[in-house]
Amino acid sequence: MSASRLPYQSWRRLGANALPWLLPLLILGAWEYAARSGLLSTRVLPEPWAVVKAAWHLVQTGEMWANLKVSAGRAFAGLAIGGGLGLLLGLLTGLFVPAQVALDTTLQMLRNIPPLAMIPLVILWFGIDEGAKLFLVALGVFFPLYLNTFHGIRTVDRNLIEMARSYGLSGWRLYRDVILPGALPSILVGLRFSLGLMWVLLIVAETISSSSGIGYMTMNAREFLQTDVVLVGILLYALLGKIADVAAKGLERVCLRWHPSYQ
Amino acid sequence: MSAAVRTQLLRDSAPAGREQPVVGASVPTPDRNGLAVSIRGLEKHYGERQVLRGLSLDIARGSFVAIVGRSGCGKSTLLRIVAGLEQADGGRLEIGAASACPACEDRPEVRLMFQDARLLPWKSVIDNVRLGLPRSALPAARDALRDVGLEDREKDWPAALSGGQRQRVALARALVHRPQLLLLDEPLGALDALTRIEMHALIERLWREHGFTALLVTHDVQEAVALADRVVVIEEGAIGLDQALGLARPRARGSQEFAALENRVLTRVLQQHGVDPGAPATAAEQVDALRLEGVRWVI
Numbered sequence: 001m002s003a004s005r006l007p008y009q010s011w012r013r014l015g016a017n018a019l020p021w022l023l024p025l026l027i028l029g030a031w032e033y034a035a036r037s038g039l040l041s042t043r044v045l046p047e048p049w050a051v052v053k054a055a056w057h058l059v060q061t062g063e064m065w066a067n068l069k070v071s072a073g074r075a076f077a078g079l080a081i082g083g084g085l086g087l088l089l090g091l092l093t094g095l096f097v098p099a100q101v102a103l104d105t106t107l108q109m110l111r112n113i114p115p116l117a118m119i120p121l122v123i124l125w126f127g128i129d130e131g132a133k134l135f136l137v138a139l140g141v142f143f144p145l146y147l148n149t150f151h152g153i154r155t156v157d158r159n160l161i162e163m164a165r166s167y168g169l170s171g172w173r174l175y176r177d178v179i180l181p182g183a184l185p186s187i188l189v190g191l192r193f194s195l196g197l198m199w200v201l202l203i204v205a206e207t208i209s210s211s212s213g214i215g216y217m218t219m220n221a222r223e224f225l226q227t228d229v230v231l232v233g234i235l236l237y238a239l240l241g242k243i244a245d246v247a248a249k250g251l252e253r254v255c256l257r258w259h260p261s262y263q
Numbered sequence: 264m265s266a267a268v269r270t271q272l273l274r275d276s277a278p279a280g281r282e283q284p285v286v287g288a289s290v291p292t293p294d295r296n297g298l299a300v301s302i303r304g305l306e307k308h309y310g311e312r313q314v315l316r317g318l319s320l321d322i323a324r325g326s327f328v329a330i331v332g333r334s335g336c337g338k339s340t341l342l343r344i345v346a347g348l349e350q351a352d353g354g355r356l357e358i359g360a361a362s363a364c365p366a367c368e369d370r371p372e373v374r375l376m377f378q379d380a381r382l383l384p385w386k387s388v389i390d391n392v393r394l395g396l397p398r399s400a401l402p403a404a405r406d407a408l409r410d411v412g413l414e415d416r417e418k419d420w421p422a423a424l425s426g427g428q429r430q431r432v433a434l435a436r437a438l439v440h441r442p443q444l445l446l447l448d449e450p451l452g453a454l455d456a457l458t459r460i461e462m463h464a465l466i467e468r469l470w471r472e473h474g475f476t477a478l479l480v481t482h483d484v485q486e487a488v489a490l491a492d493r494v495v496v497i498e499e500g501a502i503g504l505d506q507a508l509g510l511a512r513p514r515a516r517g518s519q520e521f522a523a524l525e526n527r528v529l530t531r532v533l534q535q536h537g538v539d540p541g542a543p544a545t546a547a548e549q550v551d552a553l554r555l556e557g558v559r560w561v562i
Contacts, residue, residue, distance in 0.1 A: 163381040166348060166374075167395040167436075177394070181385040258385040260422040 078137025
């Protein structure tokens with residue numbers, strides 16, 4: 001009896017694993033069919049196979065790599081500037097009450113301005129070159145990191161700090177051994193929020209105007225009705241976003257391996 | 264003092280216990296390195312609320328004193344003042360020979376064990392034990408961990424330990440510093456009954472081996488009677504009862520003397536906020552009638 005049950009169970013497991021992929025595959029099949037039979041105009045959507053071919057072509061000409069490098073460079077430069085500032089100011093306001101009194105209210109007010117609402121001003125200030133893109137990305141990633149760093153430091157267990165002080169920890173050692181590790185889970189949450197916003201802002205910034213990058217590649221392709229290249233661009237953004245998220249998760253797993261939820 | 268206690272003291276023939284007005288002296292052993300504590304007229308208030316009202320208490324070197332009282336009686340505040348975590352508003356506190364002031368360089372080695380273990384979750388067990396110490400203290404930290412029976416868990420995260428194990432790590436963390444005065448602020452309050460009894464034995468053994476002075480705050484009368492040389496009941500910020508325990512160690516929880524002492528302390532604690540303050544004797548009789556052997560009292 002068990003012999004007959006075993007294959008059944010493994011079939012079921014296989015089914016459970018395969019089932020979620022059934023719908024995407026069906027959609028892909030239907031899409032390919034509709035495009036080939038002419039139901040779907042290539043101006044609306046190219047056939048999936050054409051997208052693969054366009055991606056391969058872009059890889060071969062080196063365009064993809066060059067544009068990818070530019071876009072990722074912008075994104076991470078913006079993250080470094082905005083996120084770094086957010087982290088720094090969050091540490092400052094979290095650790096020193098005078099800094100909090102002086103800065104926090106202002107920052108909380110500014111936080112309510114959507115970064116994208118700044119686009120007209122940003123164009124006036126920076127024109128349409130690199131500065132504008134970096135500023136937009138930096139502005140967007142600043143607040144999640146600032147808020148979560150501040151919150152993380154403020155919610156470090158007071159009892160742990162009291163204990164550490166009673167064991168003679170103070171100054172830098174208290175920050176290094178107690179306050180920063182205690183705030184780290186919250187800071188990493190802020191980082192993940194920031195990474196999400198980073199790509200959104202980069203896409204918008206690159207779409208407005210640029211002469212390189214994935215946004216440039218897609219906008220250029222739009223001019224020539226190369227919907228397959230546009231789709232490649234969209235997929236690239238998705239891929240970059242996913243990679244950043246996986247990296248952030250990996251960072252959490254390394255930095256928070258002491259945390260019960262990572263054991 | 265009850266007759267039972269008096270005879271017990273005589274049988275133990277503790278010399279310091281009989282000569283001094285402070286009856287709670289321990290049986291001295293040769294390697295005692297504990298500190299004496301002298302508290303005179305300690306005052307503390309939080310805003311309007313007076314927590315300690317001129318509390319005076321003398322603790323002999325190397326003795327084990329338990330402080331019992333209801334929630335909010337000021338027992339934890341007293342401990343925190345002795346630990347230097349809070350400042351008294353009045354009175355005098357002397358630990359060892361010198362007057363304890365936070366600015367003093369050669370502060371006596373006083374360590375506090377909290378109700379929660381307060382381990383840093385992002386540091387391994389061994390790193391928690393050697394918190395605030397240089398790298399050279401690693402062997403000492405390992406020794407302390409072996410002392411509490413957790414030498415095989417040194418690389419684990421605190422999250423992987425049980426509540427009792429965490430408290431043992433906290434105990435090891437205090438022991439590394441070779442405390443002369445160990446303050447225990449309801450350290451077993453969150454543990455289950457069996458783990459508590461194990462911890463009682465562990466704390467008693469370490470106290471005997473290391474010879475520190477121990478000051479235990481608890482709301483568990485049985486715990487106090489099981490561990491201490493002397494039980495002090497604090498009522499509304501002052502001492503209500505100062506009861507020496509002449510029980511031999513290790514203590515048999517079921518014994519008649521144990522039960523009688525537990526009863527006496529408990530009656531006093533209950534009496535204070537008792538149902539009928541006019542007739543404390545009645546309350547005592549009621550408790551007596553319960554036959555305290557095996558009954559566990561947690562106030």
